[in-house]
Amino acid sequence: MxxxxxxxxxxxxxxxxxxxxxxxxxxxxNGLALFIERCKSDGERVVLxxxxxxxxxxxxxxxxxxxxxxxxxxxxxxxxxxxQPVVKEIFEISRFTLVFDTFAxxxxxxxxxxxxxxxxxxx
Numbered sequence: 001m002x003x004x005x006x007x008x009x010x011x012x013x014x015x016x017x018x019x020x021x022x023x024x025x026x027x028x029x030n031g032l033a034l035f036i037e038r039c040k041s042d043g044e045r046v047v048l049x050x051x052x053x054x055x056x057x058x059x060x061x062x063x064x065x066x067x068x069x070x071x072x073x074x075x076x077x078x079x080x081x082x083x084q085p086v087v088k089e090i091f092e093i094s095r096f097t098l099v100f101d102t103f104a105x106x107x108x109x110x111x112x113x114x115x116x117x118x119x120x121x122x123x
Contacts, residue, residue: 003015003031003035012046014049019053025060036070046071051082055090064080079102080100081105083102107121
């Protein structure tokens with residue numbers, strides 16, 4: 001699974017596309033881990049832009065949980081933005097909204113994480 005990425009100052013936006021399920025969850029986890037490994041003690045800020053994700057299974061949710069634990073142990077922060085209605089419902093039912101801060105848009109997420117990154121995003 002390809003994960004598009006874009007950096008705005010001190011915030012990294014990761015944008016997976018398609019379904020995150022048993023068939024590709026391992027590829028997704030490995031791809032995500034490459035970016036999460038960049039988290040340093042100063043705390044990488046990551047926005048997971050889920051606008052292009054139309055479904056996520058329990059295997060996909062597990063990937064999110066592992067990424068969050070890895071980032072947190074390195075001083076990083078992961079937030080989730082722009083969820084499709086089905087994905088949002090899955091997050092709410094599984095109570096992942098208690099684990100991740102969620103935002104309606106990527107811009108809102110970046111604004112919460114870093115004013116400097118927001119300026120770069122808006123440019």
